[in-house]
Amino acid sequence: MGSRFLALSRWVLIVALRVGLSSETCNAKDNSTKCTSSCGNIHNISYPFQLKHDPKHCGNVMYTLSCENNITLVVDLPPSGKYYVQAINYHNQTIRLVDPGLQNNNCSSMHQNFPPFLRDPYSAYNMSGYLLSTPVFYIKCSNPVNSSLYVDTAPCLHINASLVQQKTYSYVKVGVMEVGDLNEGCSAEWLALALLSYPNGHNTSYESVHSALMYGFDLRVYWPDEIAPICQGQWSYNLKCFPHTIPGT
Numbered sequence: 001m002g003s004r005f006l007a008l009s010r011w012v013l014i015v016a017l018r019v020g021l022s023s024e025t026c027n028a029k030d031n032s033t034k035c036t037s038s039c040g041n042i043h044n045i046s047y048p049f050q051l052k053h054d055p056k057h058c059g060n061v062m063y064t065l066s067c068e069n070n071i072t073l074v075v076d077l078p079p080s081g082k083y084y085v086q087a088i089n090y091h092n093q094t095i096r097l098v099d100p101g102l103q104n105n106n107c108s109s110m111h112q113n114f115p116p117f118l119r120d121p122y123s124a125y126n127m128s129g130y131l132l133s134t135p136v137f138y139i140k141c142s143n144p145v146n147s148s149l150y151v152d153t154a155p156c157l158h159i160n161a162s163l164v165q166q167k168t169y170s171y172v173k174v175g176v177m178e179v180g181d182l183n184e185g186c187s188a189e190w191l192a193l194a195l196l197s198y199p200n201g202h203n204t205s206y207e208s209v210h211s212a213l214m215y216g217f218d219l220r221v222y223w224p225d226e227i228a229p230i231c232q233g234q235w236s237y238n239l240k241c242f243p244h245t246i247p248g249t
C-alpha cells in the first residue's frame with residue numbers, strides 16, 4: 001500500500017481487525033418493518049435508517065438522522081459533528097455526506113469537522129480496508145512550492161502560521177500521501193474527503209477541488225447484523241467493546 005500518514009495506516013489497521021471480527025459474529029436477524037420517511041431531497045429513508053421522531057420500530061437508534069427545517073437531512077457523528085446527508089444508497093450500503101462548513105460557490109468556505117473515519121456504524125473504508133473517497137490534504141508551506149502534486153489554494157484560502165504571523169503558502173494535495181510528497185518547510189494542516197480521482201500531475205484548480213468537496217464523500221454503512229451485537233453503539237475491537245471516545249481520535 002506504500003507509506004501513508006501514520007494516522008491513516010493506524011485507521012486501516014483498526015478497520016482490518018474490525019472487519020475480521022464482524023464477519024465472525026455475523027447474525028443475520030434484522031427487523032425490517034416497513035416505514036419510509038422523507039426529508040428534503042431524500043425521499044427514501046427506510047430501515048435501518050430512521051428520523052428522530054419516527055416510531056421506534058422504524059429503524060435502529062444507531063442510524064438516526066434528523067430533519068432540520070424540513071429541507072436538510074443531518075447525521076450527527078460525535079465528536080466530529082454534523083453532516084448534511086446528500087444520498088443514501090441501500091444497495092451498496094453507502095451514505096454521501098457534506099461538511100456543513102462548505103458553501104456552494106464560495107471556495108473560501110472551509111470544513112467545520114475533521115472527517116469521520118470510523119464511527120459505528122459508519123466507516124470511511126470498504127470491507128477490504130480501502131478508502132471509499134479520496135483524501136484531500138491541506139498543506140501549509142513556508143516557501144512557495146512548484147510541484148505538480150500541489151494545487152495552490154490562493155486566492156480562495158490563505159492559512160497563516162498560527163503563532164508567528166509569517167507569510168505562508170497553502171496548497172492541497174489530492175490523493176494519499178507518499179513519503180517525499182511533503183516538501184521541506186511544509187506541513188499537513190487538515191484532511192478532507194472527496195469523491196474525485198485523477199492522476200498525479202493533472203492540472204486542476206482549487207475551485208474544482210472545492211466543487212468536488214461540495215458533492216460530498218462516501219462512508220460505508222455497516223448494517224446492524226454486520227456489527228458485533230454486544231457492541232452496538234460502541235467501537236468493537238478483538239471481541240471487546242469500547243466507548244466512542246478513544247484517545248487520539
Ligand SMILES: *[C@@H]1O[C@H](CO)[C@@H](O)[C@H](O)[C@H]1NC(C)=O
Binds near residue numbers: 031057
Ligand atoms: C419487529 O418489531 C416490531 C415492533 O417492535 C415487532 O412487533 C415485530 O414482531 C418484529 N418483527 C420481527 C420479525 O422481529
Ligand SMILES: *[C@@H]1O[C@H](CO)[C@@H](O)[C@H](O)[C@H]1NC(C)=O
Binds near residue numbers: 090
Ligand atoms: C427504497 O429503499 C428500499 C430498500 O430499503 C427499496 O426496496 C425501495 O425500492 C426504495 N424505493 C425507492 C423509491 O427508491
Ligand SMILES: *[C@@H]1O[C@H](CO)[C@@H](O)[C@H](O)[C@H]1NC(C)=O
Binds near residue numbers: 070
Ligand atoms: C415539509 O415539506 C413537505 C413537502 O414539501 C410538506 O408536505 C410538509 O408539510 C412540510 N412539513 C413541515 C413541518 O413544514
Ligand SMILES: *[C@@H]1O[C@H](CO)[C@@H](O)[C@H](O)[C@H]1NC(C)=O
Binds near residue numbers: 089092094132
Ligand atoms: C454505489 O452506487 C452508486 C449508484 O448506484 C454508484 O454511483 C457508486 O459508485 C456506488 N459506490 C460503490 C463504492 O460501489
Ligand SMILES: *[C@@H]1O[C@H](CO)[C@@H](O)[C@H](O)[C@H]1NC(C)=O
Binds near residue numbers: 106
Ligand atoms: C465565504 O466563506 C468565507 C469563509 O467562511 C466567509 O468569511 C465569507 O463571508 C463567505 N462569503 C460569502 C459571500 O458568503
Ligand SMILES: *[C@@H]1O[C@H](CO)[C@@H](O)[C@H](O)[C@H]1NC(C)=O
Binds near residue numbers: 126127128129130
Ligand atoms: C474496496 O476498494 C478497492 C479499491 O477501490 C476495491 O479493489 C475492492 O474490491 C473493494 N472491496 C470491496 C469489498 O468492495
Ligand SMILES: *[C@@H]1O[C@H](CO)[C@@H](O)[C@H](O)[C@H]1NC(C)=O
Binds near residue numbers: 146147
Ligand atoms: C513550475 O515548474 C514548471 C515545470 O517544471 C515550469 O514550467 C514553471 O515555469 C515553474 N513555475 C514557476 C513559477 O517557477
Ligand SMILES: *[C@@H]1O[C@H](CO)[C@@H](O)[C@H](O)[C@H]1NC(C)=O
Binds near residue numbers: 165166
Ligand atoms: C495572513 O497573512 C497575510 C500576510 O502576512 C495577511 O495579509 C493576512 O491578513 C493574514 N490573514 C489572517 C487571517 O491572519
Ligand SMILES: *[C@@H]1O[C@H](CO)[C@@H](O)[C@H](O)[C@H]1NC(C)=O
Binds near residue numbers: 203204
Ligand atoms: C494549468 O492550467 C492553467 C489554467 O488553465 C494554465 O494557466 C497553466 O499554464 C496550466 N499549467 C500547466 C503546467 O499545464
